[in-house]
Amino acid sequence: MLNIKITTTLLLLGSVAHAETHYVAANPMSFSPDVIYVNAGDTVHWDYISGFNHTVSTGTNCLWDGLFHESLASFNPVVEWVIPMDAPSEIPYMCLPHCNTGMTAMIYVTHPEPTCPADITEDEIVNVSDLLMVIAQWGQSGDADISGDGIVNVSDLLEVVGSWGACD
Numbered sequence: 001m002l003n004i005k006i007t008t009t010l011l012l013l014g015s016v017a018h019a020e021t022h023y024v025a026a027n028p029m030s031f032s033p034d035v036i037y038v039n040a041g042d043t044v045h046w047d048y049i050s051g052f053n054h055t056v057s058t059g060t061n062c063l064w065d066g067l068f069h070e071s072l073a074s075f076n077p078v079v080e081w082v083i084p085m086d087a088p089s090e091i092p093y094m095c096l097p098h099c100n101t102g103m104t105a106m107i108y109v110t111h112p113e114p115t116c117p118a119d120i121t122e123d124e125i126v127n128v129s130d131l132l133m134v135i136a137q138w139g140q141s142g143d144a145d146i147s148g149d150g151i152v153n154v155s156d157l158l159e160v161v162g163s164w165g166a167c168d
C-alpha cells in the first residue's frame with residue numbers, strides 16, 4: 001500500500017515538473033533572450049524593465065497575426081502566456097511600437113509526444129474510466145479517438161486494453 005502511494009506521488013510530481021517557465025526581459029529596445037525554446041504547455045514570462053512601453057504581439061513584418069497580444073509596460077509590467085498545446089512550432093513575435101527598429105523575437109515550440117495516449121482521463125493510469133470514455137464516445141469523434149483516425153472504434157478499445165495499468 002505504501003509503495004502504491006509513493007509511486008502515485010512520484011508520478012504526480014513528474015507531471016507537474018514537466019511544465020517550465022521561461023523568462024524574457026523587455027529592455028528598452030530588445031527582448032532578451034530574443035530566441036527561446038519551449039515545450040507546448042510551458043509558460044513564457046516577460047518582465048518590463050524600463051524605458052518605453054512595449055507590447056508582446058505575435059506575428060511578423062510588424063503585423064499582428066491574432067494569436068497573442070498584450071501590453072508590456074509600466075502599467076502592466078508582467079505578461080505571462082501558457083503556450084497552447086496546439087501552438088505552431090515557430091512563434092515569431094514583436095513589440096508593435098518598436099518592431100521597425102528590430103524589437104522582434106522568436107519562440108520555438110516542441111510538442112512532446114504523449115507518454116500514455118490511452119490514458120484519456122489523464123489520471124496516470126489506464127483503467128475502467130478510460131474504457132468508459134471509449135464506450136461513451138463510440139462511433140463519434142472525441143478525445144477517446146486515441147488512434148487519431150477520426151472515429152472512436154475498436155482500434156481505440158484495443159489501445160486501452162493493450163495499455164491497461166499504470167502509465168510508465
Ligand SMILES: [Cu+2]
Nearest residue numbers: 053054095098
Ligand atoms: Cu517596444
